[in-house]
Amino acid sequence: MLTSVDPDLIRVLGDPLRLQIVTLLARETLCTTHLVEETGAKQTNLSNHMKVLREAGVVETEPCGRFTYYKLRPEVLAGLSEQFAALAESACSAAENKRACP
Amino acid sequence: MLTSVDPDLIRVLGDPLRLQIVTLLARETLCTTHLVEETGAKQTNLSNHMKVLREAGVVETEPCGRFTYYKLRPEVLAGLSEQFAALAESACSAAENKRACP
DNA sequence: CGCTGGTATCAGCAGGCAATGATGTGAAAG
DNA sequence: CTTTCACATCATTGCCTGCTGATACCAGCG
Numbered sequence: 001m002l003t004s005v006d007p008d009l010i011r012v013l014g015d016p017l018r019l020q021i022v023t024l025l026a027r028e029t030l031c032t033t034h035l036v037e038e039t040g041a042k043q044t045n046l047s048n049h050m051k052v053l054r055e056a057g058v059v060e061t062e063p064c065g066r067f068t069y070y071k072l073r074p075e076v077l078a079g080l081s082e083q084f085a086a087l088a089e090s091a092c093s094a095a096e097n098k099r100a101c102p
Numbered sequence: 103m104l105t106s107v108d109p110d111l112i113r114v115l116g117d118p119l120r121l122q123i124v125t126l127l128a129r130e131t132l133c134t135t136h137l138v139e140e141t142g143a144k145q146t147n148l149s150n151h152m153k154v155l156r157e158a159g160v161v162e163t164e165p166c167g168r169f170t171y172y173k174l175r176p177e178v179l180a181g182l183s184e185q186f187a188a189l190a191e192s193a194c195s196a197a198e199n200k201r202a203c204p
Numbered sequence: 205c206g207c208t209g210g211t212a213t214c215a216g217c218a219g220g221c222a223a224t225g226a227t228g229t230g231a232a233a234g
Numbered sequence: 235c236t237t238t239c240a241c242a243t244c245a246t247t248g249c250c251t252g253c254t255g256a257t258a259c260c261a262g263c264g
Contacts, residue, residue, distance in 0.1 A: 004121070004122075004125045005115075005121060005125075007116065007117075007118040007121045010112060010115050010116045010121065011116040011117075013107075013112050013116075014109065014112045014113040014115075014116030015109075015113075016109040016113075019106070019107060019109045019112065020106075022189065023106045023107075023189070025193070026189045026192040026193045026196065027192065027196050027199065028196050028199035028200065028201050029196070029197065029198075029199060029200040029201070030200075030201055031201075031203065033203075033204055034201055034204075064203070065203070067203050069200065071193075071197060072189075072193040072197075073193075074190040074191075074193040074194045074197075075190075077186050077187075077189050077190035077193060078186070078187065078190040080186045081183045081184070081186035081187040081190060082183070084179050084180075084182045084183035084186065085179075085180065085183040087124065087125070087128045087174075087179050088176045088177075088179035088180040088183060089176075090128040090129065091127070091128045091173075091174040091175075091176040091179060092176045094128060094129050094130050094131070095131070095173060095174075095176075096131075097129065097130035097131060098130065098131040098132075098171065099130050099131070099132055099133075099136055101133065101135075101166070101167070101169050
């Protein structure tokens, strides 16, 4: 069966700020303070987005004293990559698969 | 430099109906009538989403008499796949790259 | 031609979600 | 023990966007 991509996961990554966070976390593990500095967003706003990313399984939290470090879960991104690759391959092979006009 | 994923493109694919359309088009080239049947959405709604997908460069239109066929552009999906793969790889190698607490 | 059917565009409405401010919690520093 | 700082949660507001109905456009067909 054609494994469709999870809409919720893409929706989560569709927000520009969240995508920026993910891009930053792809470089290094950061805590909220760093993310506030890098993105310029308010702490509350960041915390909201981090909650969304956490519940979507994109990031993991790692408490360190008073700080909370966030790190990416690469397997989620890798899974997305595979799903898109599968879609692309399917689209390639089905390019001439045209259903007749009704 | 780390080529970040295009937020607009992901946002476009983040809508459940649009993702369903893309999944359907990955199997075969279809015209609006078919998509209306498959998705159960109104024609107007479909047409709006097709416009978004077209402007995002995800699909191509191919007029055929009174009908308009839509087909996917696999290279866009393949590009997305590569970008996510790059992010995942970067995240893997940067897992231990932890910035110091301020 | 005029008619019919397929498709695109436009205007309006309603729901959802992101941004903000106030507040709570928990851990170190003094 | 009190204060301070990092972070999370809650409630509110405002905007964005997806859905709908009406309408215009274009291609065949009679």
